[in-house]
Amino acid sequence: MHRGNCNLLVNGCFPGCVIENTRKHAVLENLSSDSEPFLIPGLPDRIEMTRSQIPIFARNPSQFAYRIKQLEETSFGNVINSFYDVEPAYVDYIRNELGKKTWLVGPVSLCNRSLEDKKERGKEPTMDVQSCLNWLNSKKPKSVLYISFGSIACLHMKQIKEIAYGLEASDQSFIWVVGKILNSSKKEETSNENCVLDEFEQRMKEMDKGLIFRGWAPQLLILEHDAVGGFLIHCGLEFRELKACRLAKSKG
Secondary structure, eight states, rough: OOEEEEESSOOOHHHHHHHHHHHHTTTTOOOTTTTTTEEOOOSOOOEOOOOOOOSSGGGSSHHHHHHHHHHHHTEEEEEOOOOOGSHHHHHHHIIIOOOOOOOEEEOGGGOOHHHHHHHHSOOSSSSSSHHHHHHHHTTTTTTTTEEOOOTTTTBHHHHHHHHHHHHTTTTTTEEEETTTTTTOOOOHHHHHHHHHHHHHHHHHTTHHHHHHHHHOOOOOHTTTTTHHHHHHSSSHHHHHHHHHHHHHHHTO
């Protein structure tokens, strides 16, 4: 059989191992509800999840297994946007235990070298980049929390409020990339959400405590800045980019 393609995995080795073992051991089939916890069999660590935490496309075992089998039969292997230092146990597991040919090509964000490349990276930032960097320059090393849930996740207003209340109650400087997390479809709800964020943002500006991006942010420039010492994210590309920035700096 001619094999001319590779599967491109942007989520890293760990999610791939979780999905593969969930499928292989059919652990979803006997669950009583989406909230019932189950143990992912065979992984290097003890990982417990619920069906609701599994990607929607992987929740139908029969359809998903058939599609995965098709992809595996017609490909050379997996090309993954990750690197060994960030998840060594799962790189070894996917190669040695699952027997999958795997090439790590990440983090691809490191191909951005110039300031302009790092600044734009897909879209124009919604805040002046130099103003953001000047604000970070005014902060102590590792004193700023970076918050981003990516460009896909949506949060309910109650969750957004709780994050805002927690940040305001803490003695913590932060950058919060709101992006597309607002999920209201009704105009009155959207107006209420914007009002809450407007008031919160104004208070944070007056206290010189935080910046809020309402859309795209210069993520690489933020993550590689010495003032950023922590992150509240969805464990996607941001996590690997932060690790990559720290690793690149440590190697000079």
